[in-house]
Amino acid sequence: MSARSSIEWTDETWSPVIGCTRVTRGCDGCYAIRTAHIRSHNPNAKVADAFAGTTHHSGGRLDWTGQVNLLEQRLTDPLRRKNALRIFVNSQSDLFHEQVPDAFIASVFAVMALTPRHTYQVLTKRHGRMRALLGSPDFRLLCEEAEAALVADPATPGLPRYAREQYMKQWWSHFADPLPNLWLGVSVEDQKTADLRIPALLETPAAVRWISAEPLLGPIDLDGPLHPMGGRRKLTYWLTGRPGLGEPRTTDTGLQMHPLATGPRLDWVVAGGESGPGARPVHPDWLRSLRDACASVSVPFLFKQWGQWGPDAPLDGDGRIVRGQRGLGVSLADDGTVYQPGDLAHPDGPRYREALRARHDRARLTQVYSVGKGKSGRELDGCTHDAYPTPRPRTEASR
Incomplete structure (x- = not known):
């Protein structure tokens, strides 16, 4: 495991x-590809071997090869951590990648079950496999078998002898309900990916369901996409849970009642802009929309970063905007269209007519500036947003 992580929402x-x-355009600027490539050339053979063969240059850019390395020696690392931590699982991969065997994923879940002191944060773009596995009785059985094997193995760290004996005498399944220390999430970058992945997440049993809208590359309406002719196609209830009837119960007088209940909902929203080489700018209104939607229904919201592009202009020593550096400042339309300085000059700007056809009002374009992650910071309208979720009772999490 790594030392203290630089990711703002984990330890x-x-x-x-x-x-x-x-898998989608949200992967275009993936930091893990660059990290894996660098570490595959590490002079420490142990480090280099872990990343060997995972990256190559293809089509003029650095990319994954599709090879996935399973590091069994790292499986028990969390058992060695005595203090309670928030742990981001697989920052260098996707736990539900098609090349990761079901049994290996089950071993990861077994370690999470044996370390209830930790909180595990899982993010995936493979929403289909996540939903299929975690709803499968066969996968639950694999998890139970993996947990029992870890306990029975004397080489497993962090489990004293008396704990092993007690476990084997009074064995129970941690997997009858969702693990209370697992926060299960999906990465979304725009409305299209949100419409695909969030419903699958809400159909998956979990104690905490969350989304990471980073890099945010377009607006996301958590109440459902707007119809071009006005109004909404449908309400999603992603933030509030769809209202309906609960499980029937019989009163003392023999009357059968159906209490009102709400369906699964999102428990946490994380959002941020893109950083790194070739980062694409994020529109401030996209972030404000997510923040305000969460605030309206008291869902915790965490603003991770602006990234490479921020709303504050870089100033020189005299307090004037620094100009003349190519690509320093751009105009951003509501739909994410980026205009370079001079693009919209009247009447001969190279994209002036394009903007007219797209009905982009120059007065409404937002200026953002390439100042770097360190200078752009984490404040949204002067405030830092660092809210975290509270796991729900197991009876609600299993829905």
Whole structure:
């Protein structure tokens, strides 16, 4: 496991799997590809071997090869951590990648079950496999078998003899209900990926369900996409839970009642802009929309970062805006269209007519500036947002 992580919403990272493949445009600026490439050339053979063969240059850019390395020696690392931590699982891969065997994922879940002191944060873009596995009785059985094997193995760290004996005498399944220390989430970058992944997440049993809207590359309406002719196609109830009837119960007088209940909902929203080489700018209104939607229904919201592009202009020593550096400042339309300085000059700007056809009002374009992650900071409208979720009771999490 890593030392203190620089990721704002976690304490440490745990990567028993290395390697991945891109799936949507949110992967274009993946930091893990660059990290894996650098570490595959590390002079320490142990480090280099873990990342070997996972990256290559293809199509003029650095990319994943599709090879996934399973690092069994890292599986028990969390058992060695005595203090309670928030642990981001697989920052260098996707736990539900198609090349990761079901049994290996079950071993990861077994370690999480044996360390209830830790909180595990899992993010995936493979929403389909996540939903299928975690709703499968066969996968639950694999998890139970993996947990029993870890307890029975004398080499497993962090389990004293008396604990093993007690466990074997009074064995119970941690997997009858969702693990209370697992926060299960999906990465979304725009409305299209949100519409695909969030419903699958809400159909998956979990104590905490969350989304990471980073890099945010377009607006996301958590109440459902707007119809071009006005209004909404449908309400999603992603933040509030769809209202309905609960399980029937019989009163003392023999009357059968159906109490009102709400369906699964999101428990946490994290959002942020993109950083690193070639980072794409984030529109401040996209972030404000997510923040305000969460605030309206008391869902915790965490603003991770602006990233490379921020709303505050870089100033020189005299307090004037620094100008003349190519790509320093751009105009951003509501739909994410980026205009370079001079693009919209009247009447001969190279994209002036394009903007007219798209009905982009120059007065409404937002200026953002390439100042770097360190200078752009984490404040949204002068405030830092660092809210975290509270796990729900097991009876609600299992829905």
